[in-house]
Amino acid sequence: MYEASIREPLILGDKTVHDITEDICRPIEGKANKYWWWCFSVSVAALIWWVLCVSITVGQGIGVWGLNNVVDWGWDITNFVWWVGIGHAGTLISAVLLLFRQKWRLSINRAAEAMTIFAVICAASFLLTHTGRPWLDYTLFPLPNQFGSLWVNFNSPLIWDTFAVSTYFSVSLVFWYTGLIPDFAVVRDRAKTKGMKFWYGLLSFGWVGSAKNWQRFEEVSLVLAGMSTPLVLSVHTIVSMDFATSIVPGWHTTIFPPYFVAGAIFSGFAMVQTLLIITRKVLSLENYITTYHIDMMNRIIMITGSIVGIAYITEFFMSWYSGVEYESYCFVNRATGYYWWAYWSMMTCNVISPQLFWFKKLRTNFTFTFILSIVVNIGMWFERFVIIVTSLHRAYLPSEWSTYHPTWVEVGIFIGSIGLFFTCFLLFARFFPVIAMSELKTIVKSSSSQAKREFKEEAHH
Amino acid sequence: MGKQIFAIFNDEDVLMKSIKPLRGTGVNIKNVFSPFPIHGLDTELGLARTRISICAFLYGLTGLSLAVLMTWYMMISDWPMDIGGKPNFSYYKNIPAFVPVLFESTVLCAAHGMVITFYLRSKLLPGVTAFVPDVRMTDDRFVMQVELEDAATEEQITAVLIQHGAEEVKEYGK
Numbered sequence: 001m002y003e004a005s006i007r008e009p010l011i012l013g014d015k016t017v018h019d020i021t022e023d024i025c026r027p028i029e030g031k032a033n034k035y036w037w038w039c040f041s042v043s044v045a046a047l048i049w050w051v052l053c054v055s056i057t058v059g060q061g062i063g064v065w066g067l068n069n070v071v072d073w074g075w076d077i078t079n080f081v082w083w084v085g086i087g088h089a090g091t092l093i094s095a096v097l098l099l100f101r102q103k104w105r106l107s108i109n110r111a112a113e114a115m116t117i118f119a120v121i122c123a124a125s126f127l128l129t130h131t132g133r134p135w136l137d138y139t140l141f142p143l144p145n146q147f148g149s150l151w152v153n154f155n156s157p158l159i160w161d162t163f164a165v166s167t168y169f170s171v172s173l174v175f176w177y178t179g180l181i182p183d184f185a186v187v188r189d190r191a192k193t194k195g196m197k198f199w200y201g202l203l204s205f206g207w208v209g210s211a212k213n214w215q216r217f218e219e220v221s222l223v224l225a226g227m228s229t230p231l232v233l234s235v236h237t238i239v240s241m242d243f244a245t246s247i248v249p250g251w252h253t254t255i256f257p258p259y260f261v262a263g264a265i266f267s268g269f270a271m272v273q274t275l276l277i278i279t280r281k282v283l284s285l286e287n288y289i290t291t292y293h294i295d296m297m298n299r300i301i302m303i304t305g306s307i308v309g310i311a312y313i314t315e316f317f318m319s320w321y322s323g324v325e326y327e328s329y330c331f332v333n334r335a336t337g338y339y340w341w342a343y344w345s346m347m348t349c350n351v352i353s354p355q356l357f358w359f360k361k362l363r364t365n366f367t368f369t370f371i372l373s374i375v376v377n378i379g380m381w382f383e384r385f386v387i388i389v390t391s392l393h394r395a396y397l398p399s400e401w402s403t404y405h406p407t408w409v410e411v412g413i414f415i416g417s418i419g420l421f422f423t424c425f426l427l428f429a430r431f432f433p434v435i436a437m438s439e440l441k442t443i444v445k446s447s448s449s450q451a452k453r454e455f456k457e458e459a460h461h
Numbered sequence: 462m463g464k465q466i467f468a469i470f471n472d473e474d475v476l477m478k479s480i481k482p483l484r485g486t487g488v489n490i491k492n493v494f495s496p497f498p499i500h501g502l503d504t505e506l507g508l509a510r511t512r513i514s515i516c517a518f519l520y521g522l523t524g525l526s527l528a529v530l531m532t533w534y535m536m537i538s539d540w541p542m543d544i545g546g547k548p549n550f551s552y553y554k555n556i557p558a559f560v561p562v563l564f565e566s567t568v569l570c571a572a573h574g575m576v577i578t579f580y581l582r583s584k585l586l587p588g589v590t591a592f593v594p595d596v597r598m599t600d601d602r603f604v605m606q607v608e609l610e611d612a613a614t615e616e617q618i619t620a621v622l623i624q625h626g627a628e629e630v631k632e633y634g635k
Contacts, residue, residue, distance in 0.1 A: 016601070017496065017600070017601035018600060018601040021496075021600045021601065142531060142535060150540060151535035151536070151539065151540060152535070153536075153542075153544065154532050154535065154536050154558060154559050154562055155536075155544060155547070155549070155555070155558040157561075159562065160561035160562055160565075163561065163562050163565040163566065163569075164561065164565050166569075167565040167566075167568055167569040170569070170573065171568060171569065171572040171573070174572065174573065174576045175572075178576060178579070181585065182496075182497075182599070185591065185599045186496070186599040186600065188591070188599075189593060189596040189597075189598070189599045189600065190596070190599075190600070201590075201591070202587050202588065203587075204591065205580065205585035205586055205587055205589060206584065206585060206586065206588075206589025206590060206591045206592075207585060207591060207599075208494055208591050208592050208593065208598075209494050209495055209496060209497075209598065209599060210492050210493065210494050211492060211493045211494075211495070211499075211502050211503055211506050211508060212492075212503075212508055212511075212583070213583050213585075214495065214497075214498040214499070214502070214503075215498075215502075215503040215508060215511050216511045216513055216579055216582070216583055217498065217579075218498050219511050219513050219514055220513060220575060220576065220579045222514075223513070223514045223517050223571075223575060224572060224575070224576070227517075227568050227571060227572055228572075230564070230568075231565075231568050234561065234564060234565065238561050241561075438496060438497045438498075439497065441496060441497040441601075442497045442498060445474075
């Protein structure tokens, strides 16, 4: 399995197959360190806050939010779109990079896909609570209405969204779990205590890694990747159609689907960076998640960030060029109106900041990447806020122009959802193999530091 | 069924190269267990190509058909409505609006159907006791399962296996 030695090694520190098992299983088998407990306590505190704020919302109705008759989507849908967009990077890494046979995906795909699942859980929580009466949420599905036989409206993008998000979540979940099974078997076979033997035995579904198992496993992974690729693109396309199929100025644009998908990948990769830069330090995975991985992801952030930037400019241009005065007003109002600061935060964070990644020094710097990854996600949050709130607060009738401010309950649910996300991720990092060992082991002979050295030596002889 | 013995290899390439000569000398290789997928091992062992992707295709078709039936029944047949001056009176005129749902249902059924088939066919279910001849087989060792037609040939076959690069040869769980 020769690989050109000018390609950078993907596993550093001369790791053998056995070392990989040891390094990835160590965090599961050992005790959690104090950083983990510290992060976990903060996350759980935020999660409790989330439970409180959601309970207030469900108990009293969405009157406790700052929404009004004009701005009837606010932080709730902003947060939904933000979270579901973040989720996209995980599928991109595990599915699209699999189809392109990018080996650098192997040490980040597991964590990225876990991120997808938790992000979609957060997103779904906003979908389910923004209805105001979550006990009636079953009406989102095509069930006969109990007052007659009225069905859901399949012409509505909101129904498409129900299908897209539920398919995306459940397919991502089985894709992730199927990949986890061989790794659970590794932990099972190493387990010293009775409890570990039992739990990981249960989770590993009796996996043995026979030739037939692996043959099917690879086929299943490939076909799932092939289906997840259009699926992930369809999800944010449909999310964008929640807006684009309406006639609200600023929403009614055909550029939305590709622009939303690019934005989703952009913010998702930023979140992967935020998570992995911390994870590699806390779990000592520096030899597996290397500067090269960070560099590759930064390139994707730079490219998708540029696509997003071009989309903003195109939108602005078209609002003037179309000659529709409502559109023109909407965009000028975005940049100079009541919410100008949100617009310019978005422009700075999403258009200007990723351009800094043209410099290799910055692209390979961990501290800089970490800070920028957070900046990008702040920018992407503002993007959704700008699209939703500025379009609604100045719609067609000047008599109903309004402003919108969130209440502490909405802010609380948002901060709480970050707590929910990190609680899930920290539990994952504690009990699940954070790197797909069984897949990473396949490249030890081609892409590890020792393999590269051997190839070089051979070339000299 | 004859006695089963297990040859442990520490390198997948050695194991791959040994399969043909071992079979040539009459060793009955039943299975190979490995900690990661080895490319080409299935053809080397003579395993039939898996048909699981054909299943996925059929599940996908099922999902698509069900979604067509659902959207047709609910929107066109059972309660056609005139929404925004765009009446739901014929399926082919309304199908563009149903494409997202048709696509999602296709993927939903294909993906879940395939995964469920994979689990059932490979006997992967919670509570199944794993067949583990050697605990290192999920770590860094490759285990070849060999069936002996005649228990008396054990010593001879062991020697052949060792000669072809096996690290050790053992019985189940020992």
